[in-house]
Amino acid sequence: MDTKSKIYESIEARGLTPDQKKTIADELNDGREHAVPGEESADAREDGFKRQPATIYQYYDLIQLQAMAVMQSTYTATVRSIDELLERDRLREKDGFPRKINVGRLIKPAKGGKTKVVIVPTTVEEKFIHDPNFKVPESGEGDPSGGTGEGEEGEVIGEQPVRSPEGEGSGSGEGEGGAHDLESDAYDLGKILTEQFELPNLKDKGKRRSLTRYTYDLTDKHRGFGQLLDKKATLRKIVETNIHLGNLPDLNDIDPTGFLISPGDRVFRILSREKDYESQAMVFFLRDYSGSMAGKATELVVSQHVMIYSWLLYQYAMQVETRFVLHDTEAKEVPDFYTYYNSTVAGGTQVVSAYRLVNEIVEKENLSRDYNIYIFHGTDGDDWDTEGKEAIPELKKMLEYANRVGVTISEHGAGSDKGTEVERYIKQSGLLEKKPTLLRIDVLNEDANEQRLIEGIKKLISE
């Protein structure tokens, strides 16, 4: 909180328009905290609330009475393969109807296994139905439900932590009974994206560098001679020899002075050549998780990032390393995609913090020498640093070593016609014209669909 206020004061000193003040104030006074939704079991909570089906129509005899597990039909369980489904989708387009299969939006990364992403082809059958999410805005209340038992009118009978709906992969394959999704790795998705959605192949792929490199390390052991005496191993060997010679009659009273040492007992370490697989690409994913990113903006950014990630994985034949950075006013690196994907939004926005962190990491670990570096940044375009005075220099620095910097801006509704702050200052900086192969930005509207996201990826990664 304090750092936030400090940053705010320094920005305010430079002067702000009332509009900007308001957006900043919104984020500043936002009491939310970043959180990664845990894997708590939703069934039994301490306060005795069980997760109930949302409507009476989600009670089924087989499940309630006979306790049969809900199984979801997966595309492998049926005859059809995902290729067939996508082929069908392509034909639809040819016949003049919109595509109907969604792939990307429904990816849910699992904790752990880095390259595992869940792909579930999904579709919606559109009909005229009443909007179930519509309600007369009434003091921020959720849907009323039924209840039973004691309690006066107005009495609070229990509470449930707010688990932010964003980042949980809305509409995903999570059915009533939990996940029975088919796990498939992101590599497959990359393949699908490349082949079916006609994402371009990387030129680089042809002139791929050697996949291996050698490092030298003192790991091999050698008896008799070598570079470095391994004292512990040598002592062990000496004891062994002397047991054989009968110089060690009583275990409780060892007299090492009588030990004989054979030349062969000395164990040395010698230099060895180690094969080390080299990753060709290092991808940084940067995500703005400030308060203003709530809802659709986050969903768009993360699903686009999943797809980019999968596509690169395919292009570099799994030789991709990824780093994940989240930022609000400060940036931090998180260890895995799960945390990256699921951390909830809160706080203010300082794009520069993330850029700075990436520059630091690259410099400290000397990454630019060994890797093709890709940086993808997703934001809603709000930045307290409204003119990019700090962000642009950091961005320039990044462009010196990066193969591509792709910025996705998911604009809020009909916000301002002039474009968002980030969009504006990047455009003004002239970097887009100066380094068109290195820097791309893609501005999405908040109601973009999957098709649009894929278009966006093309824009970000095309040569």
Next chain:
Amino acid sequence: MELIDQHTKEIMEGCKERALAAGLQFEDETLEYIVTNRDLLELNPKVMIPTLYDYWVHDVEVLKEKGRYELYPSNPYETVINTRPAISYYNDNNPDWMNVMIFYHVLGHIDFFQNNHYFRHTWDYDFTGKALSDKRLIAALRSEKGRWVDYIIEFARSIDNLVGYHRELAQFDQLPSINGSKRLNYYFDVFLQDIRKVKISEYIKEVDRYNACIRAENRQGIKTFYAEVAKTYPEFDTLFKKSLKEKTKSKLDPVQFILENSDFLNKDKNSWMKSVVEVVRNTSIFFQPQIRTKIMNEGWASYWHEKLFLDDDRIRGHEVDFARTHSGVTSLPRVGLNPYALGMRLFYYIEDLGNKGKYTTHFKRLKDAKQRENFDAGTGKGQDSIFNVRENLCDFTFISTFVDQDFVNRNKLFVAGKRLNQNRMVWEYYVKSRKADNYRNMLLEGLYHPPHITIQDEQKKNSTLYLVHHFEGKPLVKDFITNTMLGIEYLWGAPVKLETSEVAAGGGNTPLAEGPQAADIRWERVVYTMKDRKLTRELLSG
């Protein structure tokens, strides 16, 4: 999928005897199958009808959100399906006592399917058989027309929630018309009331005049009566003749209307499409009553499985096992709605009303709380009343008739509100109201209710199809409008318009951000036009 073994079948037959003796009525033949999870995988997308037609969407994960039941108003995990004979599904390793309980539950459902009048249209045929022939028809067409069959299925399914289910029902159980004269009915029911909008005193005067004419001259009197009518309202005759023509037309639901009037579908080379649409429509009609009787159906089955299980002498010693499973299914949740629990308690409540003679005007007029509580006319008609209710009501009428303050008090029910506590970042659940009116409204609000969309006939000129959404306080899902209308345009073969209501821009668009500013919504009528697969939207002025 295999039939249950003889041992279990014997238990089932025993259950049937006891259920019949208790007053349930159902056809004697039933089929019971053991299902594995693998079978369920195949059955679930086909809503437990093994012979339902194939459609690729069944193989794909579909939207599973809150609005799911509005899109798919059928039960994917039903234990028993409404066929002849009724087919029910069982887990492989149920112990005998549990099978007994489930059998009773199933028999409750079968009895409901075969006696509740909202299922009237399913009584005369076996749906699995019909579905099988439909499936073969579609398979044959698919081998000929390829993926175009699937497009037609898709487009037909996109409007299959607009089918005129109630119209279909109305064909059965028609009241014998008391007065055969259509002309007379039109004059008094439509012409005077809706067209001329006469005052009540004038209306009664006309009735008196009619009666007087009949009394004075018998059959001749009718002529005298109409002569007078023709004098006062010279337009009556033409209007009446026009109404005769209109009536036959207005009986069609949107799907039927398209089937009958689409130039595109009625071309010779496209006539196969009509049978596909017909299949989809019939399937939808078949499933309609299920979702409209969910609470009753489950309540009825739970009522009987409890009652019959406890009276069954064969499974003594399993009362505790039963109690545990039974209460798991039928206990009222602290927060939430459970159709088993609610329906069962309503049936017990109605039985109690019947036994004590409380469903009478006399009781309803009692104001004194003590008297109300101790009231018992000793009529003992409890069973009669629940059977009567099971025969004639659906969820809507069931809830609006019987959820009253006594019922709410008796079961300590309340409307649970959910609000955000900003400071602690938790959702708070609280007792919002214990009034029966509020509880009832909350229940009714949650019931399945497809939008009411009709076709405006007058605007049929220049071959545009004009759909009117009769607004009931809830907008349509905007994202779905484009593709739905695209399908209708294809089937109709000409432009399609949809008139509906939407929230006017600038009002109510920020539900959470600005805090309480309740009910400040401005609605506006808009017209969507789908022409050449392009959607446009325009504001309807006035």
